[in-house]
Amino acid sequence: MDSFLHELRNHQVISLTETWLCDNVSNGELSISTSHQIFRCDRVGKRGGGVLLGVDNGFLALRRPDLELGPEILWVEVTFPFNATSSVGRRLLIGTFYRPPSGDITTLEKCFNSVSLARSVGEVMLLGDFNLGIDWSYPVNVKSLSGLEEFFVDHFINGLGLKQCNMFPTRGLAVLDLVLSSLELKVCPAGDYFCSDHGSLEISLEPSGWPPPTPRSTPPPSLRPPTPIWKRTDWAHVNDTLNCLPWCLLEEGSVDEALDMFYDWLAGVLKDCIPHRKPRSRKFPLWMTSETVFVLKNKLSAWRLYKLFPNPNTLKTFMNLRRHANYLTKLDFTNYIASISSECVSNPKRFWSMINSRRNSASTPMEMSFGDVTAVGPGRADLFSKFFSSTFTSNQLLDTSVLDIKCNMVGFATSTNRITSTTAVP
Incomplete structure (x- = not known):
């Protein structure tokens, strides 16, 4: 590997499978650690396996453990600038996956769930050794496949709409190392950088391969006063x-x-x-926890993915996230109401803030009626005066100077539809 180190450092992203690394080997011992950011996912409990991604130090790279749903799959979010002078760029999720020859369909299912979640976030490119004996030299017919190969083509290619860009054999005449991407890529054989029985591949992504950016709509200004x-x-x-x-x-x-x-x-x-x-527009209520907000965002991404690729797999992912989001939303709201109820006496301001937030409007009606008379503006006060004078008489008036009235909030129903209170007059 050291003999080809200079050529390796010219690559912006390096993807390796079957690294055979463990906790005893640090990133600093790797030859590419001086020029690349190292991201690893080593095999746990056994020898062999493991995957690695190296990203050039000049790029912003962030590992995404929230997308890693399988044992030997690694995701890194890389930001590529538009040009040499641009400070902003496009984000691409780059993944590396290894399926051992003994891996069953469960391994592919975990990988599919991980790729589905990553695809709902943005553009993806998945590299790795899948150890599948599919002949990619002609259009693949799912009916001619069986077992793992049929599951892979039906879910990854037809289900998620990803392209398998590598047509070159990497071990003998078999295409075991695949390049799955949502973008247009150019793949060709590379030099023999490593002492391995698998051939290396060189992948290039041209600027024209990116989809045109979608314009962002400017949110309307808030109507609430400062x-x-x-x-x-x-x-x-x-x-x-x-x-x-x-x-x-x-x-x-x-x-x-x-x-x-x-x-x-x-x-x-x-x-x-x-x-x-200035008023801040909140997309989610204050009583929602960060976990619920995270699941709701993933649910929205899954729905968009299903609209792009309608199939039973993307629909199942969306339905599972929707069910989980509904459960968390109800749980958060129940805890919120219970918290307000327990603090009703010690913190009444929080209670009334919740009541005012659930009202459609806190303003006084512009028009009021009493009997056959309708009034607007200052005339509304006269209607109130007529109502009270017709209901209460001077004999009913109390001498408030000798009364000591105390109010005590006893309870608050969790449905927020009824407020129970008592007034004690000694």
């Missing part, structure tokens, strides 16, 4: 500003004009002297 931050208010500055206002102007004109002027001044002072926080 929230004042009262804790950071400089009240001394507020008082000084209020003292500088020409209050004598309020004595001129009518009472309504003076009241409008007063509210305009007060709104201006609050706007200038009190810091405000």
Whole structure:
């Protein structure tokens, strides 16, 4: 390997299978560690096997353990820049997989689940030794295959729509090392870099192989007003500003004009002297845990994948994620309601915040009716006065100066449809 080290370092990504590495071998002992970022997935408990990915130090690379659902499969998310001067680029999920010759269909099923999840995230390229005896020199007919080969073609090729880009034999006349990708790739035999019974492959991805970027729609601006931050208010500055206002102007004109002027001044002072926080649009409720949000995002990705490749496999993945997301959502909401109920007395502000968030509108109706009379604007207060004067008499009025009324919130139903409370009058 050291004799071809210079040629190896010219490759941006290096994929290896059957590395035979273990915990006793560190990344620093590998010859390519000085020029490439090393990502490994060693076989556990047995000798042999193992996969490795080396990514050039000039690229941003991030391992994705959340996609690794099999024992010897490795995923790394690599960002390729658009050009030499660009600071942004396109992301590609590169995976390496090894299936031993003794591996059964369970190994392929785990690999398929991993690739399905990765495909729902973005563009993928999976490299590895599958040890399948499929003849790729002519269009593959699923009916002529049996067992593992039929499962592989039906799920990976027909189900996920991936392309098998390698047509060159890598061991004798057999094509055991495959290159699966959602992009257009160019594959050709490479030099004998390693002392192995498998031949090496060289893969190139041209810029034209990427799909055109989809334009992102700009989210609409939030309609909610900014929230004042009262804790950071400089009240001394507020008082000084209020003292500088020409209050004598309020004595001129009518009472309504003076009241409008007063509210305009007060709104201006609050706007200038009190810091405000812009409203943040939340895609998910606050009571949802990070696990639930993660499953919901994966469910959406699985649905998009099913719309692109409608087949029983992608549909099953989506249905399983949807079932799990529904369970987690109900569990989070139940825990949220139980938490609010237990803190109803000690933290009533949290309770009323939840109540206000579930209302369709917190504003007063623009039009109100009492009997045959309908009123808008200030006339609504007159209707309230007529209602109370027709319901209560002076004999029913109590002397509130001798009463000490205490309210105690006893309980809160978990369905949020009924609030039970008692009022104790000593």
